[in-house]
Amino acid sequence: MHYYHIWSLALALALGACSQYEEMPSGKDYAATVITQQEQEIISLLRSSEYGWSLILIPDEGNHGGINLSMKFISDKEATIASEEYGETVEVPKDPKNPGAGTEQIYQTEFTSNYHFSHNSGLRLTFDTYNKPLNYYSDPDWGLPNGYNGDYEFTVDKVSPDKDVIYLTGCRTNNKMQMIRLKGDTKAYLEGTKVIKQAVTGKALAPLQLGGKQVALSIFGLARQLWVRYDDKSELHPFYYTDEGIKLIKPLTLGGETLEGLKLDKDKATMTTLDGKSKLALQLGKYDLTKDYLRLYFHQGYASDQALSVFNTANDIQWSDTYKAKYKEFIDLGQTPDVSRPSMRLKISEKGDLWDSFQPVYYLDFTSIYGEPNQFHTVRIIQYGLSYFYARRAQEWLLENLLYYSPYTVSEATDGHGYHWLTSPKDNDEFWCKVQ
Template structure:
């Protein structure tokens, strides 16, 4: 009798299990099949665009502004990527079929890498081999492990009904981005954004009337930030370039009116708000440090006590740091020889321990003009350059914060008998000043 009950219970459990599995999804409704179908549908969509897709990459949680990328998905596993910024000279065979033909140098802007989809917090698009236009903004570097803190993995949120927009979320930053179907030549569009960037970088605009308020505007063209001032407020609004002008990632709304961006007019001397209104004249100051540079001197008698104390403190930090050294008593500010981007840099006067004479830590910065004030400029910081920052980060951080705090600056036209200009801070002319030399 005991065995009869045991076998009856086993049979009941078996039949129940069979019934349970009969209710499980099967065929095209099976989970793995659904996942595979999702991946194939999005891959087919990506490959369906003749000209590829445009992606505005927003690194650093929007603090840097957006970068134009074009992506052409050439197979189920490979994509070719180009950006408005990146290109390099490479050596390639003249004739791949004839090794004896030698090589030639070309300027390459498109780079191919692998991609794949997975299911992790949603349908995830990952570019899993290094691609310079994309990974430049996510590559770690000395001193700041996140680099520009850009994304190379994205969650696909949804697709527009017309299949022309794919909505993404960056896995690292959480930024909302869009991949938009390109309707024309990719290279022409990216070249158009470069033309805009060249025309507006470092320039200020005539004041804008928005919602009954007067708004002052200046363009940090490298950091892609629009500096806006109204009433007693001052803020930086990230933007990205289009082939027509700039578009704000974070629009400005005042009194029911919204500034979403600006279009560069045909004369390249004015810009018009996207919502309409008057043309706004562009103006560049006399000291455009995106094109030239200044030496700021910190010798006794050449600077105020506040300025001297700041430089002495930075030198003391470096003298007692792990990598010891003392800097020559000047700061090179702007686009200086041998450095590709406007920056702040120091020069080691003599090495003590770990660092040799001539060592030069560099930090990229951006500069802009102020409308109606041709002798003024404003500066913000962007990112360190190379490994030099690692060895001098404490001293350089101190000076960076100091320089940004006192900005904007005024440079006098009048010079002393030795040809020096005077640089002062409008915040407090008695507190901060130093002698400077200007170089084209």
């Protein structure tokens, strides 16, 4: 009887196990099969676009504005990516099939890398080999440790019914983005965005009437920020370029009226709101620091006590830091000939633990103020390279003060040595220095 109960129990367990496995998914319903099908479907969709897809990459939680990218998925594992901003001169074989033909230099804007899909909190698209137009915005060299804080991994949220839009979320930033099917050659579109950028960078617009308020607008073309002022408010609104103008990532709404973007008119002297209701003149100030620079002097007799205190404190911070140094008593502000972008640049004067050629550089952007040709305003963008690590405390002190006292007025009058006066209207002219 004892053995009978054991065999009865074993038979019941066996029958139960068989019943359990009968209820589990099999064939096309098996979990791994479903996952594989999802991946193959999205890969097939990506490869189905003859001209590829456009993506507005939004780094740094939108604080920098959006970047136009084009992506063409040329195989199940490779994609070619281009951007409105990145390109470089490379040397390639004249004839790949004939090594003796030598090489030639070309300007390359498209770069190929690998990609794959995985399942990690959803269906995830990862570009897993370095691609310069894309990884330019996640490279940690641009201001340690996070660079522009851009994405190279995206979660696929959904696909539009017509299969022309893929909705994504950046895995790093959590920004919502869209990949849109291109209907024509993307090169012409990307070139069009460059034309717009060149035409509007650093310019101010005539005041806009929006929702019963007068709104002042200026364009930070490199940072892709629209500087907006109304009442006692001063705001930055990120945008991205189109081949016709600029479009705000989040529209500005006041009093029931909305500004979504601006279209550059054919004369390139005015811009029109996207609803067509307002045409605004463009104005470039006399001191366009996106193309030129000013040298600000910080030594006795050349600057106010307030300005001297700011600079001397930065020097004290650097000298007491792990990497000791002192700086020459001037700052180059704007586009200098030997730096790739407009910036705030220092030069070393007295070396402690730093090398002689050390020059901290922090990239800035500049814009004009409508009706005030002698004024300019500035915002920070990002620091490139290791100088941020070595000089970050002193540099942050200078940056925060320079930004606090902005905008600035540059006097018309000069002395025999070509000096102008830089003053800050924000602080009743107590912050001032000589510039050249």
